[in-house]
């Protein structure tokens with residue numbers, strides 16, 4: 001099922017009391033809105049307290065990363081079954097910050113994608129090109145390779161009802177969003193790439209856009225035919241901004 005979704009990615013931000021304030025105000029503002037899925041992906045340590053606040057609301061919670069391994073001697077890692085203990089329904093995998101700063105290659109990302117699915121958690125698979133890659137004209141190839149790694153390991157069936165986030169690296173945290181047309185071009189490229197392999201899977205795919213989405217540019221992005229919602233970094237930390245983006249998709 002192709003869904004509409006706004007997902008917040010808090011990254012390494014927040015603290016117990018700020019989180020509570022932020023969520024209380026987001027919960028109150030989004031109460032009763034239906035037809036759009038709302039999600040916040042928070043630092044691991046805050047999952048229990050976030051779960052506490054969001055239980056029985058229309059906002060889901062998830063994590064920003066997961067180990068590719070099930071259990072064992074992997075110091076500092078968190079497994080998918082641990083995320084299940086806190087009722088995470090979603091986890092981000094392959095965020096460009098993980099790829100660039102923590103050395104995750106596309107094969108590792110594919111393993112994480114598979115580990116999440118095996119535990120019944122929906123992975124949100126991030127793909128996107130750097131500025132150098134865009135300028136060199138290799139954007140489509142980069143994205144095709146990132147998707148192909150998942151299909152190679154987990155099979156095309158692993159993309160049934162999947163969520164992919166297109167996040168051009170040059171647009172993340174820079175205040176410089178892709179234009180609606182630039183984003184739509186890549187979203188349709190992604191959908192068509194999957195369509196060549198399986199039409200039904202392509203039709204059901206949810207493709208989020210991420211990279212400097214704000215309340216002021218969200219509507220024009222969400223109006224594009226292949227943009228099903230957003231993955232929101234900075235603006236997800238400010239209640240009024242996040243709510244504005246959520247409302248833009250709801251309209």
Ligand code: PGA
Pocket residue numbers: 009167171172173174175210211212213231232233234235
């Ligand atoms: P941004 O981040 O909205 O702050 O650009 C998006 C992301 O990294 O998911």
